[in-house]
Amino acid sequence: xxxxxxxxxxxxxxxxxxxxxxxxxxxxxxxxxxxxxxxxxxxxxxxxxxxxxxxxxxxxxxxxxxxxxxxxxxxxxxxxxxxxxxxxxxxxxxxxxxxxxxxxxxxxxxxx
Amino acid sequence: xxxxxxxxxxxxxxxxxxxxxxxxxxxxxxxxxxxxxxxxxxxxxxxxxxxxxxxxxxxxxxxxxxxxxxxxxxxxxxxxxxxxxxxxxxxxxxxxxxxxxxxxxxxxxxxxxxx
Numbered sequence: 141x142x143x144x145x146x147x148x149x150x151x152x153x154x155x156x157x158x159x160x161x162x163x164x165x166x167x168x169x170x171x172x173x174x175x176x177x178x179x180x181x182x183x184x185x186x187x188x189x190x191x192x193x194x195x196x197x198x199x200x201x202x203x204x205x206x207x208x209x210x211x212x213x214x215x216x217x218x219x220x221x222x223x224x225x226x227x228x229x230x231x232x233x234x235x236x237x238x239x240x241x242x243x244x245x246x247x248x249x250x251x252x
Numbered sequence: 253x254x255x256x257x258x259x260x261x262x263x264x265x266x267x268x269x270x271x272x273x274x275x276x277x278x279x280x281x282x283x284x285x286x287x288x289x290x291x292x293x294x295x296x297x298x299x300x301x302x303x304x305x306x307x308x309x310x311x312x313x314x315x316x317x318x319x320x321x322x323x324x325x326x327x328x329x330x331x332x333x334x335x336x337x338x339x340x341x342x343x344x345x346x347x348x349x350x351x352x353x354x355x356x357x358x359x360x361x362x363x364x365x366x367x
Binding site: 172174176181182183184185186189191227231233238239240241242243244245 | 346363
């Protein structure tokens with residue numbers, strides 16, 4: 141599976157839009173991208189998932205350029221409760237028994 | 253909603269004890285996973301299972317074993333607990349959508365302290 145690279149940490153302020161970019165240069169044709177959010181002392185929680193172009197749900201948007209070598213998680217108008225660690229993962233659609241590996245994630249801190 | 257339940261939130265054990273961490277999911281998922289998470293490190297995969305009685309090693313299987321006798325239950329076993337196994341243990345199960353994209357659902361975690 142493609143290795144992912146994300147910034148270690150990011151800071152922002154309430155009400156701002158936050159964009160976290162993940163690099164996955166070796167992404168394969170069958171691979172898709174998933175983002176998870178983790179609060180302290182909890183398990184990660186699914187945020188959004190996509191294969192190409194743009195995906196939007198009630199929580200976030202995911203932008204994937206045509207070459208798919210990176211993806212950007214966009215959180216609109218963040219609040220203090222968005223302070224968390226965000227993980228970008230690449231998964232293989234073709235594998236029924238996938239070894240799902242997490243990277244180090246991006247620690248997002250939101251200030252008042 | 254999918255529910256993944258880990259039997260204990262906090263557990264304290266002594267060095268050398270045999271420790272069982274239990275995980276149950278209620279959505280008939282094929283795949284289940286055990287991770288550990290330590291401060292400053294991300295989640296590290298210990299073992300995963302894609303079917304009853306089937307298991308695959310993750311990145312750090314040493315010192316651990318697993319059991320999957322029923323589809324809904326995946327147990328992590330520390331045969332002889334050591335202090336370096338003090339950690340947060342997270343269990344997950346996964347589903348695939350119509351496009352074959354896999355999504356993980358995590359339990360709340362078990363904070364294990366080995367003294």
